Amino acid sequence: MAQFTIKDLARELGVSPSTVSRALRDHPDISDATKKRVTALAEKHHYHPNQLAQSLQKKRSSTIGVIVPEIRHHFFSTVISGIEEIAYENGYTIMVCQSNETLAREILNTQALVSHRVAGLLIAISSETTSFDHLSGVLKQGIPMVQFDRVVEELSTSKVVVDDYRAAYEAVVHLVESGYRRIGHMAGLEGIALNRRRFEGYRDAMRDNGLEVEEKFHLHGGYREEDGRKGAERYLALDELPEAILAINDPVAVGLFSRFKEAGVRIPDSVALVGFSDTPAGALIDPALTTVYQPAFEMGQTAVTLLLKQFDAEDDFVPETVTLNTRLLIRGSSHPREEE
Amino acid sequence: MAQFTIKDLARELGVSPSTVSRALRDHPDISDATKKRVTALAEKHHYHPNQLAQSLQKKRSSTIGVIVPEIRHHFFSTVISGIEEIAYENGYTIMVCQSNETLAREILNTQALVSHRVAGLLIAISSETTSFDHLSGVLKQGIPMVQFDRVVEELSTSKVVVDDYRAAYEAVVHLVESGYRRIGHMAGLEGIALNRRRFEGYRDAMRDNGLEVEEKFHLHGGYREEDGRKGAERYLALDELPEAILAINDPVAVGLFSRFKEAGVRIPDSVALVGFSDTPAGALIDPALTTVYQPAFEMGQTAVTLLLKQFDAEDDFVPETVTLNTRLLIRGSSHPREEE
DNA sequence: GGTTTTTCCGCAAACGTTTGCGAAAGTGTC
DNA sequence: GACACTTTCGCAAACGTTTGCGGAAAAACC
Numbered sequence: 001m002a003q004f005t006i007k008d009l010a011r012e013l014g015v016s017p018s019t020v021s022r023a024l025r026d027h028p029d030i031s032d033a034t035k036k037r038v039t040a041l042a043e044k045h046h047y048h049p050n051q052l053a054q055s056l057q058k059k060r061s062s063t064i065g066v067i068v069p070e071i072r073h074h075f076f077s078t079v080i081s082g083i084e085e086i087a088y089e090n091g092y093t094i095m096v097c098q099s100n101e102t103l104a105r106e107i108l109n110t111q112a113l114v115s116h117r118v119a120g121l122l123i124a125i126s127s128e129t130t131s132f133d134h135l136s137g138v139l140k141q142g143i144p145m146v147q148f149d150r151v152v153e154e155l156s157t158s159k160v161v162v163d164d165y166r167a168a169y170e171a172v173v174h175l176v177e178s179g180y181r182r183i184g185h186m187a188g189l190e191g192i193a194l195n196r197r198r199f200e201g202y203r204d205a206m207r208d209n210g211l212e213v214e215e216k217f218h219l220h221g222g223y224r225e226e227d228g229r230k231g232a233e234r235y236l237a238l239d240e241l242p243e244a245i246l247a248i249n250d251p252v253a254v255g256l257f258s259r260f261k262e263a264g265v266r267i268p269d270s271v272a273l274v275g276f277s278d279t280p281a282g283a284l285i286d287p288a289l290t291t292v293y294q295p296a297f298e299m300g301q302t303a304v305t306l307l308l309k310q311f312d313a314e315d316d317f318v319p320e321t322v323t324l325n326t327r328l329l330i331r332g333s334s335h336p337r338e339e340e
Numbered sequence: 341m342a343q344f345t346i347k348d349l350a351r352e353l354g355v356s357p358s359t360v361s362r363a364l365r366d367h368p369d370i371s372d373a374t375k376k377r378v379t380a381l382a383e384k385h386h387y388h389p390n391q392l393a394q395s396l397q398k399k400r401s402s403t404i405g406v407i408v409p410e411i412r413h414h415f416f417s418t419v420i421s422g423i424e425e426i427a428y429e430n431g432y433t434i435m436v437c438q439s440n441e442t443l444a445r446e447i448l449n450t451q452a453l454v455s456h457r458v459a460g461l462l463i464a465i466s467s468e469t470t471s472f473d474h475l476s477g478v479l480k481q482g483i484p485m486v487q488f489d490r491v492v493e494e495l496s497t498s499k500v501v502v503d504d505y506r507a508a509y510e511a512v513v514h515l516v517e518s519g520y521r522r523i524g525h526m527a528g529l530e531g532i533a534l535n536r537r538r539f540e541g542y543r544d545a546m547r548d549n550g551l552e553v554e555e556k557f558h559l560h561g562g563y564r565e566e567d568g569r570k571g572a573e574r575y576l577a578l579d580e581l582p583e584a585i586l587a588i589n590d591p592v593a594v595g596l597f598s599r600f601k602e603a604g605v606r607i608p609d610s611v612a613l614v615g616f617s618d619t620p621a622g623a624l625i626d627p628a629l630t631t632v633y634q635p636a637f638e639m640g641q642t643a644v645t646l647l648l649k650q651f652d653a654e655d656d657f658v659p660e661t662v663t664l665n666t667r668l669l670i671r672g673s674s675h676p677r678e679e680e
Numbered sequence: 681g682g683t684t685t686t687t688c689c690g691c692a693a694a695c696g697t698t699t700g701c702g703a704a705a706g707t708g709t710c
Numbered sequence: 711g712a713c714a715c716t717t718t719c720g721c722a723a724a725c726g727t728t729t730g731c732g733g734a735a736a737a738a739c740c
Contacts, residue, residue, distance in 0.1 A: 003457070003481060005696055016720045021698060031718060046477065048455045052401065053696035056392045056725050063435070063456070071424060072637070077417030084411060084438055088445075093452050095403070096436045098424055105428075112433050115388045116403070117343070137386065141343060225620075254624060280414075280565075280619075284594060286626040297412070345726055356690045361728060371688060393726035396695050 004045045013037060024049070055117065064092050064307065065113035067123040069101045069150075069223075074279045075249075075296050076124065079148065082300025083122060090308055092119065099126040101223075107134040120144040120307045125152060127189050127223065144310040148303040150194050158306040159321040160299050164194055167292045167326040168201030168246065171274045174290070174328055175244045176209045179337030180272050184217030184242035186231045186252055195248060198276070202246055217242040221252065228255020235271075236263055244272035244334065250279040253289055257333070273333040287332025295324050344385045353377060364389070395457065404432050404647065405453035407463040409441045409490075413563075414619045415589075415636050416464065419488065422640025423462060430648055432459065439466040441563075447474040460484040460647040465492060467529050467563065484650040488643040490534050498646040499661040500639050504534055507632045507666040508541030508586065511614045514630070514668055515584045516549045519677030520612050524557025524582035526571045526592055535588060538616070542586055557582040561592065568595020575611075576603055584612035584674065590619040593629055597673070613673040627672025635664050 006024075010017040015034065023030045023038035030038075041047075055061035064087050068076040080096060087094050095113060099106035106126045111134075113121060121143055123135070132152050138145055139157070148160040175183055185202045188195040206213050219234055221227040228251060235241055235256075247253035253275030257267060265271055267287060275282055275291040282289035302322050310317050346364075350357040355374065363370045363378035370378075381387075395401035404427050408416040420436060427434050435453060439446035446466045451474075453461060461483055463475070472492055478485055479497070488500040515523050525542045528535040546553050559574055561567040568591060575581055575596075587593035593615030597607060605611055607627055615622055615631040622629035642662050650657050 003454075003696090007696075017697080018699075018721080019719060021696095022719090025698085027699095029718060034718085048451055050396070050457060050696050051455045052392050052396045052457050053725090054698080056390070056396055056695095056727090057697045057699090059725065061392065070421065072414070072418045072421035074412070074414065074417075077414075077420075078412045080417075080436070081410065081412035081438065084436065088437070093435050093437065093456060095433050096420070096424065097428070097433065098421065111388055114343075115391045116433065117390060117392050254620075258624070280594075281621045281624045284598070284621045285624045343726090347726075357727080358691080358729075359689060361726095362689085365728085367729095369688060374688085390726050393695090394728080396697090396725095397727045397729090399695065 003050065004047045005050065006047075009038065009041055009045070009047060013041060061117050061119050062092050063116065063118045064094050064304065065116070065118035065121045066094050066096045067099055067106060067109045067113070067121070068096070069099055069124060069126050071096060071098045073251075075149075075277050075294070078296035079124070079300035079303075082297040083304050084300075085297075086301045086304040086308075090304075092304075099129075101126045101128060103128040103131070110134045110138055114138060114141060114143065118143065119311065120146070122146050122148060122303050122307060124149040127192060130191060144307055146303045146307045146310070148299055150192065153193055156319050158310065158319045160302045160306065160324065161194075161321065162294050162299075162324050162326045164197040165201040165204075167276070167328070168198040169205040170201075170328055171246055171290075171292055172202050172205035173209070174330065175246070175272060175274060175334060176205070176211070178272070178334055180244035180334075181211055182214060182217065182243045183211065184214070184219070184235070184245045186228065186245055186247045186256060187218065187220050188223060188248040190220055198246075198248065214242070217245075221248075223249055223251065225251040225255040225258075228252035228257075229259040230255075232256045232259030232263070236260075236265075241265065241271050243337075244268070244274070247273065247275045250275040250277050250282045250289065250291055253291070253333075254279070254281050254285065257285055257289065268333050268335050268337075272335070272337070278329060283331070285333075287335065290331045290334035291329050293327045293329050295326075299324055343390065344387045345390065346387075349378065349381055349385070349387060353381060401457050401459050402432050403456065403458045404434050404644065405456070405458035405461045406434050406436045407439055407446060407449045407453070407461070408436070409439055409464060409466050409563075411436060411438045413591075415489075415617050415634070418636035419464070419640035419643075422637040423644050424640075425637075426641045426644040426648075430644075432644075439469075441466045441468060443468040443471070450474045450478055454478060454481060454483065458483065459651065460486070462486050462488060462643050462647060464489040467532060470531060484647055486643045486647045486650070488639055490532065493533055496659050498650065498659045500642045500646065500664065501534075501661065502634050502639075502664050502666045504537040505541040505544075507616070507668070508538040509545040510541075510668055511586055511630075511632055512542050512545035513549070514670065515586070515612060515614060515674060516545070516551070518612070518674055520584035520674075521551055522554060522557065522583045523551065524554070524559070524575070524585045526568065526585055526587045526596060527558065527560050528563060528588040530560055538586075538588065554582070557585075561588075563589055563591065565591040565595040565598075568592035568597075569599040570595075572596045572599035572603070576600075576605075581605065581611050583677075584608070584614070587613065587615045590615040590617050590622045590629065590631055593631070593673075594619070594621055594625065597625055597629065608673050608675050608677075612675070612677070618669060623671070625673075627675065630671045630674035631669050633667045633669050635666075639664055 006017045006020045010020045023035045097109035146158045151159045278293040346360045350360045363375045437449035486498045491499045618633040
């Protein structure tokens with residue numbers, strides 16, 4: 001009924017628990033004969049070691065903690081998928097928490113994971129996270145940590161990011177080459193490094209092409225489709241629309257798209273759109289959304305890999321930042337402008 | 341540097357570990373004075389109990405295991421989100437595994453979670469899962485389990501499902517009322533209860549409306565968009581197309597949609613489409629996809645709730661099956677047929 | 681002031697492992 | 711047959727908790 005333990009095996013075999021333990025771990029001190037007896041019985045009873053006891057004793061668990069803003073967002077669930085994949089291959093299981101984009105929950109999440117003595121922590125911070133005490137706390141406890149996607153630069157950890165600056169820059173160049181000049185930017189919240197980098201890419205690309213950033217076309221908002229719709233409202237309330245908009249991500253772009261469409265604004269004839277991160281939805285809207293593809297699955301894989309590397313390094317470890325390549329997927333929503 | 345323990349607190353305060361433990365848990369045997377001293381110091385050192393040790397000692401962990409076919413699928417990541425939400429509120433953290441739709445990994449997943457001595461298990465089985473020894477094994481170990489979405493009827497556990505039969509039935513009725521008669525069904529794999537129930541709903545609705553199920557319009561395939569595209573190929577290879585197709589889920593419907601669109605088949609004029617489960621993509625394609633909305637988030641919430649209920653029940657527990665309501669979202673892809 | 685009761689706390693065992701150390705056999709050497 | 715090794719195993723402590731039990735001191739009773 002209950003769980004089978006080493007002691008039970010030991011009793012049944014008439015040996016000591018330590019012998020069973022060593023036999024199972026193939027310790028040279030144990031004779032082949034008893035090893036066979038032990039493994040046979042273990043097999044028979046479907047014995048699996050209690051990871052809790054094992055972790056406690058070894059002071060090292062086989063669990064990796066993951067904190068993301070929202071599990072159900074396509075980008076993050078894909079990252080998690082990638083994380084699980086590699087973690088699984090290396091004998092780790094993952095504990096997943098979501099901060100719901102709030103700092104308070106993020107703090108509680110980290111505490112919970114520390115309490116569970118995870119071997120390491122993978123995190124993409126919430127949009128509210130501007131103080132990092134909870135994270136440096138984790139580091140101080142000696143728990144390895146890797147940040148991905150949304151990272152705080154100040155913290156000395158490994159990081160996996162994409163080159164947001166370059167991605168945004170290239171997206172704008174593409175728009176310019178397609179004939180769009182008055183290009184707006186529907187940005188995320190201010191103060192977030194990722195948003196700032198994308199803005200800078202946008203700004204510099206504009207400047208380098210002799211174009212001016214028109215402040216009225218530069219809005220701030222959240223990360224969801226709903227925020228995109230709200231943004232569209234604000235654009236519609238202006239006396240004129242930009243020729244193109246670079247959105248902070250795909251959901252926002254889709255929000256802009258659907259609200260614009262309702263309002264009778266034609267895409268891309270009246271307003272061209274470019275998003276970030278290739279959600280499946282983007283490929284299906286009509287016209288399809290031009291977007292910066294971000295390798296979410298690979299990002300998850302890379303994050304764990306860096307963490308595992310840190311596990312092995314122990315002493316001579318130096319944080320590493322991996323920048324993954326983005327790819328601009330050019331589709332209908334930024335179709336070259338017909339000359340007029 | 342390392343983790344702070346009860347012993348450290350005890351030493352620093354000059355009391356015994358047991359006193360610290362009791363003080364932290366507000367045991368009446370401890371005086372208010374020492375309770376204050378203990379909690380103050382614990383606060384100061386950011387002490388958090390080691391869950392591993394706690395679980396080991398209490399023989400009861402605060403972790404809930406979750407196994408889904410694929411984390412990155414919208415439906416499942418939404419379910420997981422719902423699970424995490426309620427689990428979090430009740431002081432549980434979740435361990436997430438994906439079976440990648442294979443039985444082999446599902447078995448390893450269950451073993452890993454049993455090894456971690458999860459308090460309970462939530463599972464949606466893989467499409468390969470036709471033998472259940474690994475699951476009955478879990479039950480035999482005394483670990484409570486709740487199945488959701490894809491369930492195996494034979495197992496005596498609580499379940500959360502939607503009424504697939506009725507949902508499919510209603511979808512077909514809607515198509516019939518919209519003027520479609522020769523209705524095909526792009527089904528999932530055979531042998532899966534869920535697929536069978538949807539098929540039966542489809543079949544009975546056809547029969548009750550005096551229509552015939554035409555076998556050539558009844559195809560089997562997987563769950564992904566790609567499978568939908570393959571299905572479309574097979575439909576296109578027929579000498580004629582059905583007037584409408586009920587797809588096993590949204591990704592498949594979207595796959596049908598995009599392949600049909602490429603082939604110049606007009607939706608819904610030539611072929612009407614109905615999907616299952618309301619992925620965001622469905623709302624965005626043009627025409628938007630008529631679909632059976634499945635309350636994924638709520639399904640996750642309900643599953644944990646049932647599990648928690650079972651935790652409390654202990655002795656007098658009887659498995660319970662909750663059937664959540666679906667809702668047919670009628671959109672453009674099944675627009676009433678113009679009379680000819 | 682003696683007895684009983686109450687208050688407060690510590691000892692020790694336990695949860696299921698792992699591991700250093702020591703000890704009992706067996707093996708080999710001269 | 712004495713000695714030194716080698717092989718094979720068990721004892722016991724430890725990981726960080728919790729908890730039954732008992733005991734010392736304080737409080738309460740007559």
